[in-house]
Amino acid sequence: MSSESKKSAADKDKSKVMSSKEDIYAGFQALRSEQRALANKLSELEMDLNEHKVVIDTLKLVNEDRKCYRMIGGILCERTVKDVMPILQTNKEQLTKVIEALNEQLTKKGVELNEYKEKHNIKIRGQDDDLSQKDKDSGTDNSGSGNQDKTSTRGNVLVANS
Template sequence: MAENGGRSSRSGTGKGAVSTEQVTAGFRRLRQEQQGLASKAAELEMELDEHGLVIDTLKEADETRKCYRMVGGLLVERIVKEVLPALENYKEQIQKTTEPLAQQLQAKRNELNELRVKHNLHLMGEDEKPAAKENSEGAGAKASSAGVLAS
């Protein structure tokens, strides 16, 4: 009986450690998902800006002027009159894609914040930044060893 009690307490602490590891792994997974969404959103925003510049330039050009468009890795010769509506349509599609992506990104941020509050998680260096600045002001030599604790 005493052995079973001892084993259950060990497994209880083991489960606690696994739980902490699971929380940490879940947090890391959520952070990676958030970073992936943010990366995709930034990429789409850049495409949106580029398409806007091209559309503005082509609106000023003559409709019969030749232009080239990249289609599947190939440059295809077209005229402005043909390319402009396609670019505007593609730009609208990108805008429609960015809206739900921004909502997903915000939902992921909220989920991360809830997890941080629920499990009292802190990012490394998050709380030490103000203290590190105070220490670096006091001595210039200690600035090179920022983040190192010595006793």
């Protein structure tokens, strides 16, 4: 009976370690997905800013009394160029401010992600520094004839060392 209780205690310890590794992995993935979401939003806003710049540059060359159309909440509204230009300029300035704020958030999220990786000793297979370390350890030369690094064709893999 004592050997069975020792085995069950060891199984419980292993399950705690596995669940903590899973929690660490889940936390890391959550940070990565937040970072990706910020990057996607930043990209979307930069595209909007570029569209605003193109429209402003185009409307500068047009007579101020000329009709133009503006989409507001899915509704196409007829305005004049002199009515629309100040609104576009204001939107452009606001987009610039939001993009700067998102860049700061993205940088902070990247630092947070790196700190999390260092804290939990997380390595991602396939990163350049990991590949160069493997090359040094194994003493292989990837520039040889026909010997290609097998990890270069694989995607990144997350490895947690404890």
